[in-house]
Amino acid sequence: MSNKKNDRRTQILQALAQMLESSPGARITTAALAKQVGVSEAALYRHFPSKAKMFEGLIEFIEESLFTRINRIVQEESNVIARIEMIVTLVLGFAEQNPGMCRLLTADALAGETERLRVRITQVFDRIETQLKQVIREADLKQGLRPAMGVAPCANFLIAIIEGKIRHYVRSEFKVKPMEIWPEQWTVLAQNLMLNR
Incomplete structure (x- = not known):
């Protein structure tokens, strides 16, 4: 029974993410x-007590997906410049692969929703920025x-790049992909980001 309930929860969250992607700018109703x-x-409502809890389920997916991988990058990659590139690329790649989630990351889909959800999104970016500070x-x-x-x-600049590219992706209705010209941008950025002591 519990497995079936989890499957339905997952199905609901997947449908919500798909609707966020396919209906840019539209408010998602429970109906x-x-x-x-x-x-x-x-x-x-048997699976989620409120629409806010559904959005929280997606935010938890974002957090788990990103921070599990960021932790792995930090543990496995010793080169700092490579770490920074991998973290930023991870977030941009995640955004590109999950367009509906980008509407959450930009808080576009949260207009009219509870403030708690916007705070959670802010915390996601704060955690990424904190991780970048540690790496730097x-x-x-x-x-x-x-x-x-x-x-x-430096960490704030990197977060601004991430947020800007995700916002651009949403604003373009998912046509301008975050990773599209990122390799060229990173090449220039990497040359100027860190200096020798």
Whole structure:
């Protein structure tokens, strides 16, 4: 029974993510979501007590997907510049592969929803920025490199790039992909991001 319930929860979340992707700018109603899943609204509420909890389920998926991989990058990659590139590329690649989630990451889909959801999204980016700060700090200790503009400004600059590319993706209705010209951009950025001590 529990497995069947988890399958239905997953199905609901997948349908919600698909609707976020296919209906840019549109508000998702529980009636439309129930229709998409093929269940009644009451059935939705048996699995999630509110629409906010459904969005939280997607945010948890984002967090788990990103931070599990970021932790692996930090543990397995010793080169700081490569770590930074891999983290930024991971987030941009995740965004590109999950367009519906981008509407959450930009808070576009959260208009009119509870403030708690916007706070959760802010926390996702704050955690990524904190991880980048940690990696940048290690550059001096492990490789004798220092950021060209200080640790906090450097990490914030990288977050601004990530958020900007995701927002552009949403604004273009998923036509301008975050990874499209990222390799060329990274080449220029990497040359100017860190300086030798």
